[in-house]
Amino acid sequence: MPTGVALRDVREQLFGAAERILLRDGPDALTSRAVTTEAGCAKGVLHRHFSDFDEFLAELVRDRITKLNAQAHALQESAGTGTVVANLTAALTELFGTIAVSIVSLVIFRDELRARLRRAGTPGIPLMREAAEMIETYLRRERELGRLTADADIATLAPTLVGAGHLRFADRTAPPESAEVARMVTTVLAGALPG
Structure with missing residues (x-):
């Protein structure tokens, strides 16, 4: 080398x-x-x-979480434009069409990395938790705008969308078609979309 x-x-x-x-x-x-x-x-x-390989991996995870902030900002800006389903389909495709699925696998695979991230104050599964927060914030804004029903259970819908999105993208050689992701989003939001 x-x-x-x-x-x-x-x-x-x-x-x-x-x-x-x-x-x-x-x-x-x-x-x-x-x-x-x-x-x-x-x-x-x-x-x-980096002091050791797990510190390197923890910094990699934190760096990718930080990069999610730009996506979160773009999703919040999309509130009130297009359709809720299209906005979420694009957001989930961008999220899981990149390295996120592999990062989640890495965190699950490496006990020391997971423990190190928890000690540093990152509870839950890193990246998945931040993704759920991103979706939840977006859904709250859409509800405020009247594009979701007033009684929509945002705290349940957001992690459901993230979990279902993760499952759609995990363990595939090619990402799912946009129409497949849109069907999943539509199904999850069925009771929350007005009309």
């Missing part, structure tokens, strides 16, 4: 390498050596920036 290669943004290069491995080979294949090999850098680079 080259040792004199200058890395501009080491964290992002290592995170990108980890994501490629997760998507291509799954959480079993994710090791510090695999990450540095994929990133094209010396083995010690990862350990110069």
Whole structure:
């Protein structure tokens, strides 16, 4: 492995390498050596920036949670435009059509990573919890706008949409068609959509 290669943004290069491995080979294949090999850098680079591999993984998860904030903002901005079903279909497809399913698998697969994230104050399953909060905030706004019934149980609908979305995208070689995701969203929201 080259040792004199200058890395501009080491964290992002290592995170990108980890994501490629997760998507291509799954959480079993994710090791510090695999990450540095994929990133094209010396083995010690990862350990110069992170105390151990689980710290690296915890930072990867936190980084991806932070990136979810941009999606959450865009979803909130879509309230009152288009249709609720179309907005949620797009949001769930964007969420689970990326690395999120692999990150959830990684957190479930690695006990120490899960424990480390919990000690740092990240309860539940990271990324899934934030996704449910994103959907819940959006649904509350749509209810305020009258695009959902006044008695819609938002606290139940949001995690149901996230869980059902996760199941639609998990363990597939290709993502589901948009129409399939839209049918699922429509079914979950059936009692909450006016008319």
